[in-house]
Amino acid sequence: MKIRRLCLLALVTVLAATGCVERRIFERLGLVVALGYDKGQGSILSGTSVMYTLDKESGHRATILANQANTTKKLREDQNRKSSKKLMLGQLRVVLYEEAIARDGLIDLIDSLIRDPSIGTKIYLGVSTEKSADLLQYPYRDIRNIGTYLYDTIKQNVLEGQIISPTLHEFLRDYYSAGKDPVLPVFVRKGETIATAKTALFQSDKMVGMLSSSDAAYLKLIRNRFKAGTFELKLDKKKLEPYLNENNADRREHIHVVVRIVGNKQKIRLTDREKPAFDLNMKLKFALEEISAEINLTEPQVTRTIEKLVTDEFTKKMESVLAKMTDLKTDPVGFGEIYRQSLRGGSLTKSDWYDKMSSMSVDVHLNMELLRTGVVE
Structure with missing residues (x-):
């Protein structure tokens, strides 16, 4: 028992000394x-x-x-x-x-x-x-x-x-x-x-x-790295006027909405190697988190109209981001990698790709589905 106590005391002493040494080293x-x-x-x-x-x-x-x-x-x-x-x-x-x-x-x-x-x-x-x-x-x-x-x-x-x-x-x-x-x-x-x-x-x-x-969020979506996130959009009020409540007093030309992306499937395909041209196909599921007008979202026609308007806005935003990329000759998406994989031997330099980007085109095809609809004010 005495030997055990001595061993325990020695161990505590060593650990305490080690702690002091480590502290002095960090100091x-x-x-x-x-x-x-x-x-x-x-x-x-x-x-x-x-x-x-x-x-x-x-x-x-x-x-x-x-x-x-x-x-x-x-x-x-x-x-x-x-x-x-x-x-x-x-x-x-x-x-x-x-x-x-x-x-x-x-x-x-x-x-x-x-x-x-x-x-x-x-x-x-x-x-x-x-x-x-x-x-x-x-x-x-x-x-x-x-x-x-x-x-x-x-x-x-x-x-x-x-x-x-x-x-x-x-x-x-x-x-x-x-x-x-x-x-x-x-x-x-x-x-x-x-x-x-x-x-x-x-x-x-x-x-x-x-x-x-806001544009960077669309870039992230195009890169297929955005599994969830919110986007604020302005929708054409005239397209939704038939479905607005009669007592809606908002006189603004646009309806503001906040949508949350909850699902994202993306595929980029090279369609013309000479130009080069690409198809960007995306399936997005989204929820409507906020809308600046009183509207009944339980009607199927309302849902389809909102899906169409949101799809149009997303398409315009993505096309704008892609156009800026082309103008600046920068490729944060990786279209050049898809192009390189189509070449025999996969030989491509950055300089070659920047030259080709001057004439690059991307067709955006979105399929957007509105989920969890309800009455939102």
């Missing part, structure tokens, strides 16, 4: 959770690191380090010299790039992330409309750690289907694909609030334009 480390890159004068690069530290007096806290250099390696070396902690990138979660840098091309900067074995490919990438340093260094009242806040914000929006997932792995996959281009969320700060207002479109590694958040 000497600065865990970088977010990076920001901005364009300086000439070829100078501005870098911002959000460092998460364990302080024995104040506990966990975030520290901002910023400097300028010609390369990312020199940026980190200089930041290490400035810090009393050893900077570690193993906990990196988010990397932001100023829009000006994104338009010049990101692959060299992203290559520096790939070469660091401590950085995982599931980190999130994003574009900032302002200097990323301004977004990362702003003294937010309610955000203690801007790095983890950005990570949680992106993750939540991805899970809820609000934005297209922007991991390092997905960016590289689409960048190295001959017939597909990456997209990234665009962050904007308004006072104390940070929002993903738009989606950046890339031609290879260079940003060439942006989609609004």
Whole structure:
């Protein structure tokens, strides 16, 4: 019994000592959770690191380090010299790039992330409309750690289907694909609030334009990555007037509706290799969540009319997004991959595909079904 007690005491002592050692080790480390890159004068690069530290007096806290250099390696070396902690990138979660840098091309900067074995490919990438340093260094009242806040914000929006997932792995996959281009969320700060207002479109590694958040939702639907989500539409009131309640006092020309997509089946088919031309066929099931007029949705004719109007609006929105893609010569959907698979040997370069996109056409065919109808006010 005495020996057992001695062994137990020794074990507790060892565990306590180990815990103290681990705490002292972490107190000497600065865990970088977010990076920001901005364009300086000439070829100078501005870098911002959000460092998460364990302080024995104040506990966990975030520290901002910023400097300028010609390369990312020199940026980190200089930041290490400035810090009393050893900077570690193993906990990196988010990397932001100023829009000006994104338009010049990101692959060299992203290559520096790939070469660091401590950085995982599931980190999130994003574009900032302002200097990323301004977004990362702003003294937010309610955000203690801007790095983890950005990570949680992106993750939540991805899970809820609000934005297209922007991991390092997905960016590289689409960048190295001959017939597909990456997209990234665009962050904007308004006072104390940070929002993903738009989606950046890339031609290879260079940003060439942006989609609004509503247009990006249609892009996500076309990409067949949108299993659920809401869309707000304006429907022609004249087409629904025969079914409106007599006491409807709304004098607006349009009826506003909110529809939720609850089912999505999509198929893209190459119909003309020379042009090239594609058919985009989609079957969508949707529920009507809100409508700005009093209308009886139990009548079959009302249901058919709403289905037709919603289908027309979705078709116009998708055609508009596809037209913008063609104008910018960017392919975030992957039409080029479908085209490449039709070629003998599957040989296609991005440059070849961008040339062909000038004459590319896509015919949109939607089959939309309204579910769970009822009386909605």
